[in-house]
Amino acid sequence: MAPVAVVVGPPGAGKTTVGLAAAALLGVEFADTDHLIEVRAGKPIPEIFFDDGEPAFRALERAVIAETLGSFEGVLALGGGAILHEGTREALRGHTVVFLSVELSDAVKRVGLGVGRPLLSINPRATLKYLMEERRPLYASVATHTIATDAREPDEIAAELVALLKNAG
Numbered sequence: 012m013a014p015v016a017v018v019v020g021p022p023g024a025g026k027t028t029v030g031l032a033a034a035a036l037l038g039v040e041f042a043d044t045d046h047l048i049e050v051r052a053g054k055p056i057p058e059i060f061f062d063d064g065e066p067a068f069r070a071l072e073r074a075v076i077a078e079t080l081g082s083f084e085g086v087l088a089l090g091g092g093a094i095l096h097e098g099t100r101e102a103l104r105g106h107t108v109v110f111l112s113v114e115l116s117d118a119v120k121r122v123g124l125g126v127g128r129p130l131l132s133i134n135p136r137a138t139l140k141y142l143m144e145e146r147r148p149l150y151a152s153v154a155t156h157t158i159a160t161d162a163r164e165p166d167e168i169a170a171e172l173v174a175l176l177k178n179a180g
């Protein structure tokens with residue numbers, strides 16, 4: 012058992028929005044590890060960061076991803092920082108992994124003031140710039156496919172994702 016596609020990318024890439032739309036087009040389930048973590052912790056992500064700290068969030072994230080990769084058959088969106096962990100990058104090998112890329116200007120517009128995204132609560136633009144530069148090679152290293160999302164509508168991106176899965180299969 013494996014996800015039909017795992018979606019990665021920085022905050023604001025549209026992993027949740029596009030992943031959900033692609034799952035609907037494919038007629039499969041959608042899951043988002045950020046949401047699964049919230050269910051498991053019994054509280055929203057900002058509260059996990061605030062109460063327990065980022066290392067506790069990352070530990071929960073690693074565990075949820077390891078379990079889900081082996082048990083979920085729909086479209087799976089990962090949190091923006093999931094690929095920071097080497098073990099997670101290794102676990103993604105052999106999976107169909109779609110990197111939704113986005114340039115800083117569109118990402119900034121999409122995340123706005125960073126509400127609900129604890130890492131972006133102070134100076135979202137500068138933080139996002141730094142995070143995206145640091146992580147771009149990591150997203151690229153796990154990706155089997157990359158889709159540029161700038162100046163494109165989520166439905167169009169979801170249709171491209173579905174088309175590339177069909178061509179790959």
Ligand SMILES: Nc1ncnc2c1ncn2[C@@H]1O[C@H](COP(=O)(O)OP(=O)(O)OP(=O)(O)O)[C@@H](O)[C@H]1O
Pocket residue numbers: 020021022023024025026027028029045090091121122128160163164165168
């Ligand atoms: N292609 C797009 N064009 C315009 N707006 C978009 C696009 N994709 C997503 N958005 C909007 O940008 C915001 C962030 O999208 P979304 O939550 O799907 O990103 P994400 O990659 O899941 O981020 P995170 O890593 O924080 O979970 C949402 O308000 C969404 O409606």
Ligand SMILES: O=C(O)C1=C[C@@H](O)[C@@H](O)[C@H](O)C1
Pocket residue numbers: 021022045056089090091092093127128129130142
């Ligand atoms: O970019 C990140 O490190 C994060 C992105 C979100 O998806 C959440 O997983 C969390 O807010 C951390």
Ligand SMILES: [Mg+2]
Pocket residue numbers: 026027028043045088
């Ligand atoms: Mg998301």
